Amino acid sequence: MFATLPGLIRVPLVVLLLVSNVLLHVLPLFALTLAKLLLPLAGFRRACSRGLVAIAESWIGVNNVLFDLFTRIRWQVDGLDGLCRDANYLVLANHQSWVDIPVLQKVLNRRIPFLRFFLKSQLIWVPLLGPAWWALDFPFMKRYSRETLAKHPELQGKDRVATRRACAKFRQLPVSVMNFVEGTRFTPAKHDAQGSPYRHLLRPRAGGVAFVLDAMGDGLQAILEVAVAYPGGPCSMLDLVAGRVREVRVSLHQHPIEPGLRGDYEGDEAFRQRFQAWVNTMWRGQDARIGRLLE
Incomplete structure (x- = not known):
């Protein structure tokens, strides 16, 4: 509807409405968190907790309406049949841009339980959003370099402890645990540096996937694999707000969680090799x- 407005009017208006939507939802979110x-x-x-999820889903829903009104994105989505709000999912996706997050939220909001991402610990300091993610039980992970771990071996395994703590919370309510399997955003430079055998992807990091499956146990019912592609090429959040993202294609595929996909990834060499092969x-x-x- 408003996608034909001149950019000098449309972009500031979109930003203003998005910020207003944040304020509209985080204030009741914080009030309910305090009561909790x-x-x-x-x-x-x-x-x-159910009320907090309802607020978050409303927040995402309004964002989706704004992007529909102010952009001309053509959506091609397949694989939505069979999704259920009462089933718990481990969602695995490729990662190219921060645009991936609003794309996943648009496609999956209110179709499956609320998506929760593993976030870098620094993001908790993002004004309003960081505390909101904390209130919604998004797990914050602190990543350590190999050099830091070599100097401070007592930090080894801290991320696994945080993952297990988060998964214990997730088992109490319907949840979709989101994991970007590559662990970082795709760039041609990273692809070349890795010597990745895949044309469009970086090498997958199997350890995080295995640990979530083991920590959640039978609290997960299925794995939802999501492929996201931008035919127009790489894009940024600024491109999205400015209406320069013209087409998004998404394909979803469900995998059953077989008993053989759960095991001790760190301590069982045979299981680790089988899981990596899978x-x-x-x-x-x-x-x-x-x-x-x-x-």
Whole structure:
């Protein structure tokens, strides 16, 4: 509707509406979070958690309406059949841009349980958004370099402890745990530096996937593999707000969680090799799927 407005009017208006939407939703989100902290009764806390998710889904829903009104994105999405709001998912996706997050939220919001991402610990300091993510039980992970771990071996395994703590919370309510399998955004330079055997993807990091599956146990019902492609080429959040993203293609594929996909990834060498082989097979299929989306 408003996509034909001149950019000098449309872009500031979109930014103003997005910021207003943040304020509209984070204020009741913080109020409900405070009530949840002050009255630590199990039933009341569960009710507050459901209320927080409802606020977050409304927040995403309004963002989706704004992007529909102010952009001309052509959407091609397949694989939505069979998704369920009552089933818990491990969502695995490729990662090219911060635009991936609003894309995943648009495609999956209110179709499956609320998406929760593993975030870098520094993001908790983002004004309004950081505390909001914390209130919604997004796990914050602190990554350590190999040099830091070599100097401070006591930090080894801290991320796994944080993952297990987050998964313990996730088991209490319907949830979709989001994992960008590559661990970082795709760039041609990273692709070349890795010597990646895939055309459109970086090498997958199987350890994080295995650990979530093991920590969640039977709390997850399926793996939802999501391939996201931008036929117009790489894009940024600024491109999205400015209306320069013209087409997004998404393909979803469900995998059952077989008993053999759960095990001790760190301590069982045979299981680790089997799991890595499974992830690599899935990732080859993902690479081919993205190639077809871009054709």
